[in-house]
Amino acid sequence: xxxxxxxxxxxxxxxxxxxxxxxxxxxxxxxxxxxxxxxxxxxxxxxxxxxxxxxxxxxxxxxxxxxxxxxxxxxxxxxxxxxxxxxxxxxxxxxxxxxxxxxxxxxxxxxx
Amino acid sequence: xxxxxxxxxxxxxxxxxxxxxxxxxxxxxxxxxxxxxxxxxxxxxxxxxxxxxxxxxxxxxxxxxxxxxxxxxxxxxxxxxxxxxxxxxxxxxxxxxxxxxxxxxxxxxxxxxxx
Numbered sequence: 001x002x003x004x005x006x007x008x009x010x011x012x013x014x015x016x017x018x019x020x021x022x023x024x025x026x027x028x029x030x031x032x033x034x035x036x037x038x039x040x041x042x043x044x045x046x047x048x049x050x051x052x053x054x055x056x057x058x059x060x061x062x063x064x065x066x067x068x069x070x071x072x073x074x075x076x077x078x079x080x081x082x083x084x085x086x087x088x089x090x091x092x093x094x095x096x097x098x099x100x101x102x103x104x105x106x107x108x109x110x111x112x
Numbered sequence: 113x114x115x116x117x118x119x120x121x122x123x124x125x126x127x128x129x130x131x132x133x134x135x136x137x138x139x140x141x142x143x144x145x146x147x148x149x150x151x152x153x154x155x156x157x158x159x160x161x162x163x164x165x166x167x168x169x170x171x172x173x174x175x176x177x178x179x180x181x182x183x184x185x186x187x188x189x190x191x192x193x194x195x196x197x198x199x200x201x202x203x204x205x206x207x208x209x210x211x212x213x214x215x216x217x218x219x220x221x222x223x224x225x226x227x
Contacts, residue, residue, distance in 0.1 A: 034215065043204055043218040044155070046113075088154060090216075098214055099145065104154040 002027045002093045004103035012109045019076040021106050023089030026070070032092035033065055033072045034100060039085045048074060079110040114139050114207050116219035124225045125195055132191045133222045135205035140185035143208035145216065146178070150201045158203075161188040195226045 003026045013019045021035075032051055036044035050056045050063040050072065062075040072091070076083055086107050090100035115138040125131050135144065144161040159167040159180055167180035182188045192199050203222045208214040 032214070043221045044216075046215055046217065049215055092214060099157060099160070099208075100214055100216070102155045 002101060004089055004091050004101050006087075006089050006103035006106045008104055008106060010107040010109050012111060013079050015079060015081060015110055015112050017079050017110075019079045019083065019108055019110065021074040021076075021087050021089075021108065023072045023074075023091075023103055024070055025072070025089075025091045025093070025101075027091070027093040028067075028070060030067075030070075030091050030093050032100065033063070034090040034092075035061075035063060035072075035074045036088040036090060036102075037085045038088060038105065044088055076108075079108075081110050081112055084108055084110050113217045114141060116205065116207060116217060118205060118219040118222050120222060121220065122223040122225075124227060127196050127226055129195055130191055130193045131195065131224060132189050133203055133205075133224075135188045135190070135219055137186045137207055141207040142185070143214065144182060144188045145206045145208065146180060146188070146190045147204040147206060147218075148201045149204060149221075155204070158190070161190075161205075192224065195224075197226045200224055200226045 005024045035048040037047050038044040048063040050065045056063045060077045064073045086105040088105045089103040092100045117136045119134045146158040147155045157170045158173045159169045161180050161182040163182045179191045206216040206218045208216045
């Protein structure tokens, strides 16, 4: 069964620190990787997508992909209390399906 | 990204009844999906809503329980039929970009409570 695994947390970091969120996936043929942020009581919103090995930066967010290790991460620099949310990893596992599989999400708490 | 609205935003229903949830998009989109998210859980895909043809259901979901309509490229409905308390959940519609890598944008969700 194709799976996307995330530590449910909560991950607690102080304001201004780097938050590191991790995600592993089971299908070596996966091609597309996404990070969504979901505030409590709200719907998920797409914050990053990454398709190639290496780093992709967007503002305070950096997505890192290592296909050999089947690992994708999201770094949040200078974390703010407003970053407190659940972060969902989604992976397009291929195999004929183009719809990403979502992980269970990691809860991030940024405390002042 | 597309602007997506859902109606109703929340409802409390009695067991055995049905509820139809509407999803409206402000632009034409090819791909529309329906998800369920139970408290503290991740997203579970119910089905892909196909314009002009029957929806494609995921394992564990059937048309009799979750009939879906997709009359055009901007609108879809999901009906939760013969509800039980286990159907209490948040139901989300989403639209996807095309081209092999599906980036999804979600509606605000419908919070359903079945008593």
